[in-house]
Amino acid sequence: MTPAKSKSLFGLGIFFLIVGLFCFLTFWLMYFGFAFLALGTILILFSRQKWYYRLFAIGLPLGYVGFLILHAFARPETFLLPDNFKGVVYIIYDKDFGDPKEYEGLRRVYKIPETGVLFTKFPQTQGIHNRKFYYFTKNGDRKELGILDYREYNEKYTINPRATEPPRDSLAVFTPEISVDLMLKSKYYYTTFTVGKYQDIEGWNHIAVQHLSGLDVIYFAFNHFL
Numbered sequence: 403m404t405p406a407k408s409k410s411l412f413g414l415g416i417f418f419l420i421v422g423l424f425c426f427l428t429f430w431l432m433y434f435g436f437a438f439l440a441l442g443t444i445l446i447l448f449s450r451q452k453w454y455y456r457l458f459a460i461g462l463p464l465g466y467v468g469f470l471i472l473h474a475f476a477r478p479e480t481f482l483l484p485d486n487f488k489g490v491v492y493i494i495y496d497k498d499f500g501d502p503k504e505y506e507g508l509r510r511v512y513k514i515p516e517t518g519v520l521f522t523k524f525p526q527t528q529g530i531h532n533r534k535f536y537y538f539t540k541n542g543d544r545k546e547l548g549i550l551d552y553r554e555y556n557e558k559y560t561i562n563p564r565a566t567e568p569p570r571d572s573l574a575v576f577t578p579e580i581s582v583d584l585m586l587k588s589k590y591y592y593t594t595f596t597v598g599k600y601q602d603i604e605g606w607n608h609i610a611v612q613h614l615s616g617l618d619v620i621y622f623a624f625n626h627f628l
């Protein structure tokens with residue numbers, strides 16, 4: 403390979419890496435971004451430039467993409483619910499008097515009390531979640547629960563009914579999500595979800611968030627003075 407052709411391949415590879423990085427950052431063109439990044443990497447590898455030039459040219463954009471992908475995922479979480487619990491769960495983050503942090507390997511562990519309201523010292527999670535939900539007995543046995551979205555069910559008010567829907571008698575965790583109530587001075591971040599069978603649930607997430615400030619006081623008094 404001539405030096406001129408080597409430089410052309412190297413320059414073209416850098417061009418495709420830049421285009422690929424741009425497409426990746428736009429999110430909507432992410433798949434094209436991966437294709438351009440792969441093409442640019444191949445062209446640079448086939449060029450005869452010095453190895454440290456090729457390493458730098460490839461490593462910088464691919465390392466940055468890898469860093470973004472890695473940080474797009476939230477820390478994995480395990481939720482332990484009292485055996486046969488049904489109802490709404492609230493998990494309020496960043497509480498000084500909340501339950502201490504607990505881990506199983508890399509996974510955060512949240513032990514939900516009978517009330518369904520947990521205050522934890524864990525900070526708020528962000529990113530793509532990997533969550534597992536279990537019923538937890540006093541003997542330490544676990545039974546995993548599935549996750550469903552109540553918006554997948556058809557009701558009279560549904561504008562575009564789905565052709566199929568999950569069974570209404572399935573016991574599951576419905577639509578876990580992180581929220582914040584901007585009306586509160588404390589700006590609570592919390593995870594909320596409902597546990598039960600769709601056919602039996604009358605309301606979703608019915609604990610009023612504005613009442614959580616009162617629950618703070620009750621929780622603190624119960625754990626420190628009773």
